[in-house]
Amino acid sequence: MPQSGTDFASLSLFPATPEQLIISRKRAWPMWGGGLTEEQYLQRDDVMDVMEHAADGKLITWVLAPRADPGTLDFMCSCETFRRRGVLLPATQDGKQGDLQEVPCYGVASVFTPPWNRRKGYGSHMMSLLHWVIASRSPEFNLGEFPEAWGQPPPKVELAGDGHFSVLYSDIGSEFYNNSGPGGHKGGGWEVKEAFSTVWKVPQQPETTEEIEGGWSWLKESDLQEVWDEEVGFIKDDLTGAPSTNTTSQKTTVSFLPDKGVAAFQSVRALFGRAGEVSMDIWGVKMDDPTSGGGSDRPTITYATWSVDARPPPPTLIVTRLRASERTFPGLLRKIQEAARQSGIGKVEVWNLPGDLLKVATELNGETFERTEHLPAIRWYGKGLATKDVEWAFNEKSVLVIQFHCI
Numbered sequence: 001m002p003q004s005g006t007d008f009a010s011l012s013l014f015p016a017t018p019e020q021l022i023i024s025r026k027r028a029w030p031m032w033g034g035g036l037t038e039e040q041y042l043q044r045d046d047v048m049d050v051m052e053h054a055a056d057g058k059l060i061t062w063v064l065a066p067r068a069d070p071g072t073l074d075f076m077c078s079c080e081t082f083r084r085r086g087v088l089l090p091a092t093q094d095g096k097q098g099d100l101q102e103v104p105c106y107g108v109a110s111v112f113t114p115p116w117n118r119r120k121g122y123g124s125h126m127m128s129l130l131h132w133v134i135a136s137r138s139p140e141f142n143l144g145e146f147p148e149a150w151g152q153p154p155p156k157v158e159l160a161g162d163g164h165f166s167v168l169y170s171d172i173g174s175e176f177y178n179n180s181g182p183g184g185h186k187g188g189g190w191e192v193k194e195a196f197s198t199v200w201k202v203p204q205q206p207e208t209t210e211e212i213e214g215g216w217s218w219l220k221e222s223d224l225q226e227v228w229d230e231e232v233g234f235i236k237d238d239l240t241g242a243p244s245t246n247t248t249s250q251k252t253t254v255s256f257l258p259d260k261g262v263a264a265f266q267s268v269r270a271l272f273g274r275a276g277e278v279s280m281d282i283w284g285v286k287m288d289d290p291t292s293g294g295g296s297d298r299p300t301i302t303y304a305t306w307s308v309d310a311r312p313p314p315p316t317l318i319v320t321r322l323r324a325s326e327r328t329f330p331g332l333l334r335k336i337q338e339a340a341r342q343s344g345i346g347k348v349e350v351w352n353l354p355g356d357l358l359k360v361a362t363e364l365n366g367e368t369f370e371r372t373e374h375l376p377a378i379r380w381y382g383k384g385l386a387t388k389d390v391e392w393a394f395n396e397k398s399v400l401v402i403q404f405h406c407i
């Protein structure tokens with residue numbers, strides 16, 4: 001929530017110029033460099049800027065700057081948004097299920113205020129203004145009235161807007177982003193949803209020599225595109241009620257779609273400049289014969305994909321997407337642990353494991369707990385519903401770059 005005493009009407013939110021983009025990344029490097037030199041850090045972002053998940057205007061860096069000098073290199077703070085494809089399934093009404101819709105949505109990342117500008121309300125004001133550039137301002141959306149004390153709304157940007165919802169991952173608790181709403185008062189911003197992790201320690205040797213049921217294929221980076229293209233169809237089937245391993249409530253449900261580079265870029269980012277810490281060229285595993293899952297007339301699709309979180313050490317294998325039945329999950333977990341062990345990784349982590357697998361996970365020595373960092377938070381923009389009444393499905397670590405949010 002912006003602090004009183006600062007002339008926020010003189011400030012607004014603007015897309016960064018090329019010069020401001022470089023400055024914003026140089027400011028953030030000491031905090032987020034993760035062992036990379038400044039040159040390596042900037043090079044990594046240059047490489048990723050032209051990848052499918054960010055290219056063609058999908059990635060925009062925003063700066064909070066004076067209206068009188070929007071191109072200044074002395075801007076107050078910055079953040080990034082990634083335009084995404086999402087799906088929306090309206091809640092059942094009068095016994096009738098609405099139609100599944102593809103909608104634009106946004107991921108927010110790299111929220112950073114330099115130390116000399118902190119505790120002045122700039123970060124909160126930037127985040128409040130952000131709603132006004134990524135959501136539609138039409139009457140069908142629920143931004144409300146723009147606060148008079150803030151002057152005029154930010155200028156519209158051609159490649160931004162029309163978002164039905166946006167998400168971010170907070171490392172500073174739940175209150176700050178919830179209080180950064182579009183109306184300038186406490187509440188009304190991003191609300192934290194499920195933030196559960198299940199972790200396993202990877203045994204140094206396989207715990208059993210028993211052969212794993214079914215045949216399995218390792219997935220390399222070149223295999224991931226096919227996986228994500230298929231996954232789009234699986235997600236849509238799950239949301240519309242086809243038999244699956246995932247269930248959703250009768251709330252309005254939204255999800256990101258993982259294709260178009262959204263999930264695949266995680267492997268590139270994970271190991272950029274870290275070859276000395278982790279050596280990995282396998283990014284997933286899939287059961288060759290889906291019928292071997294048994295238990296229903298529908299083939300059981302069993303696979304997992306992952307990335308590596310090398311900071312802070314020791315590294316962790318983070319599962320970015322997982323599909324399995326209660327029967328096939330033990331074998332899948334053994335293959336995931338095998339991949340981790342081969343790369344010298346001692347821990348496996350899954351975010352928001354599907355409910356039907358939690359009991360199996362406990363039996364397999366998994367520990368499930370609620371995280372206090374990387375808290376997934378969402379803001380719904382559609383009219384007629386509060387954010388608390390919207391369910392975020394498939395809330396796993398495949399949507400965004402995770403950065404520490406320094407406000």
